[in-house]
Amino acid sequence: MSKPVVYPLSQPANGAGGPTGTWRTERPVLSPEKCTGCLLCWIYCPEGVISKKDRSINYDFCKGCGICAVECPKKAITMVKEGGQ
Amino acid sequence: MSVKIKDFSDVEYVLPGSAACAGCPSTIALRIVGKALGENAIMLMTPSCAVASIGLLPKSCYSLPTLNICFASAGASAGGLSLALDALYEKGRLKGEKPTVFNWVGDGGTYDIGLQGISAAAERNDDFIHFCYNNEAYSNTGVQRSGATPLHAITTTTPLGKEVHRKNVPLLMLEHRIPYVATASLAYPMDLYRKVAKAKSIKGFKYIEIHAPCYPGWKFASSDTVKMSRLAVKSGAWLLWEGEYGRLTLNNPTSLLAKGKMELLPVEEYIKSQGRYAHLMKSPDKKSYLAELEEEVKRGLKFMAGRAELI
Ligand SMILES: Cc1ncc(C[n+]2csc(CCOP(=O)(O)OP(=O)(O)O)c2C)c(N)n1
Ligand code: SF4
Ligand code: SF4
Ligand code: SF4
Ligand SMILES: [Mg+2]
Numbered sequence: 001m002s003k004p005v006v007y008p009l010s011q012p013a014n015g016a017g018g019p020t021g022t023w024r025t026e027r028p029v030l031s032p033e034k035c036t037g038c039l040l041c042w043i044y045c046p047e048g049v050i051s052k053k054d055r056s057i058n059y060d061f062c063k064g065c066g067i068c069a070v071e072c073p074k075k076a077i078t079m080v081k082e083g084g085q
Numbered sequence: 086m087s088v089k090i091k092d093f094s095d096v097e098y099v100l101p102g103s104a105a106c107a108g109c110p111s112t113i114a115l116r117i118v119g120k121a122l123g124e125n126a127i128m129l130m131t132p133s134c135a136v137a138s139i140g141l142l143p144k145s146c147y148s149l150p151t152l153n154i155c156f157a158s159a160g161a162s163a164g165g166l167s168l169a170l171d172a173l174y175e176k177g178r179l180k181g182e183k184p185t186v187f188n189w190v191g192d193g194g195t196y197d198i199g200l201q202g203i204s205a206a207a208e209r210n211d212d213f214i215h216f217c218y219n220n221e222a223y224s225n226t227g228v229q230r231s232g233a234t235p236l237h238a239i240t241t242t243t244p245l246g247k248e249v250h251r252k253n254v255p256l257l258m259l260e261h262r263i264p265y266v267a268t269a270s271l272a273y274p275m276d277l278y279r280k281v282a283k284a285k286s287i288k289g290f291k292y293i294e295i296h297a298p299c300y301p302g303w304k305f306a307s308s309d310t311v312k313m314s315r316l317a318v319k320s321g322a323w324l325l326w327e328g329e330y331g332r333l334t335l336n337n338p339t340s341l342l343a344k345g346k347m348e349l350l351p352v353e354e355y356i357k358s359q360g361r362y363a364h365l366m367k368s369p370d371k372k373s374y375l376a377e378l379e380e381e382v383k384r385g386l387k388f389m390a391g392r393a394e395l396i
Contacts, residue, residue, distance in 0.1 A: 012147060014101050015102035016102060016103055016140025016145055017103050017105070017138070018141075019102070020102045020107075040090070044113060044311050045113075046105065046113045047101045047103070048099060048100070049101045063107030063108070066108070066306070067108055067307070067310055
């Protein structure tokens with residue numbers, strides 16, 4: 001019989017809820033030329049997947065909620081349907 | 086103290102890929118709170134969405150020490166933990182700055198199930214911050230009504246709309262005359278950050294309640310979590326204020342609304358895209374329901390403006 005594995009403590013890690021990028025039905029797409037760097041999208045993203053430095057988005061974990069697109073005052077982020085096929 | 090978003094730390098205390106719903110208000114709030122508190126903090130959670138969001142063993146989405154405690158125990162557990170730290174410092178077994186001990190608890194754990202323990206900790210002036218993220222229901226177990234669910238809102242246990250008013254727990258905390266109490270909103274992140282930083286700097290019991298529009302529970306689009314928070318404040322359905330030892334100050338824009346220097350947004354603008362109020366919007370008595378909710382807002386503003394004049 002194999003030894004039972006005991007994890008006394010959980011450790012902080014990305015993807016504790018799984019590869020949450022697969023939850024998306026729409027993907028936020030940034031138009032960098034429209035972005036003024038106000039950082040509202042960065043602070044409002046529930047997942048913290050928008051880079052503070054250049055607003056690039058980590059699609060591995062972005063859940064596609066669309067908050068960044070709604071809150072961007074410059075409409076620099078648009079939601080685009082995921083491919084599907 | 087004026088803070089700008091660009092000055093917020095880029096260290097994350099809620100890591101990407103949590104088990105929370107897309108667009109979750111608790112996650113947004115906790116990201117900002119974490120940035121304001123920094124890494125020297127210990128978090129306690131009662132059963133809630135925030136706990137379910139942690140994810141699956143052996144991973145956790147939170148990068149602060151996190152304790153899962155039982156439902157009724159937020160006041161006693163955080164108070165005990167804080168006292169235990171004090172004892173270790175006194176014995177010289179811990180050195181450096183004491184970590185900020187804080188609860189991250191829902192409205193169910195605050196308004197209902199944990200209320201007596203939180204009140205007791207407040208009265209003892211235990212040294213920790215109690216955060217309530219108020220999504221106005223027991224969301225994690227399928228959106229049952231809580232003491233924070235507002236009048237007429239549909240939940241799975243109020244299928245025809247809630248017939249009684251919500252409690253006012255922040256006001257109750259103000260009247261415990263604790264060192265610091267504040268209400269906050271996701272749509273005003275600088276105000277939230279400032280309040281958290283202030284609470285961190287004060288010894289004793291602090292209470293901060295953050296309005297947390299929850300789209301699966303309230304039935305609106307996941308993209309509108311922050312927008313709904315903003316509409317709540319602008320319509321006067323959620324008031325922003327802070328208090329120290331019972332002295333109350335209204336914060337903007339609530340203060341401007343109370344003084345009549347800013348026009349209140351009609352409550353309809355706030356509730357019309359929330360499915361939990363769809364029965365009101367479709368009702369032949371829609372007008373009288375809206376008038377009743379407008380009266381509620383006016384009463385709340387008048388009450389708090391009057392209370393703020395009490396020195
Ligand atoms: C003593 C006890 N009663 C009931 C439960 C089941 N339960 C787990 S989470 C939850 C809802 C919590 O509501 P709230 O505190 O508002 O947090 P939310 O889920 O809304 O984030 C309930 C009833 C429990 N875990 N323990
Ligand atoms: S909210 Fe819009 S303008 Fe502001 S940083 Fe994000 S993408 Fe740029
Ligand atoms: S869609 Fe949601 S999760 Fe994805 S980047 Fe925008 S705010 Fe973040
Ligand atoms: S039900 Fe609401 S509070 Fe709970 S995880 Fe989902 S969005 Fe967050
Ligand atoms: Mg709740």
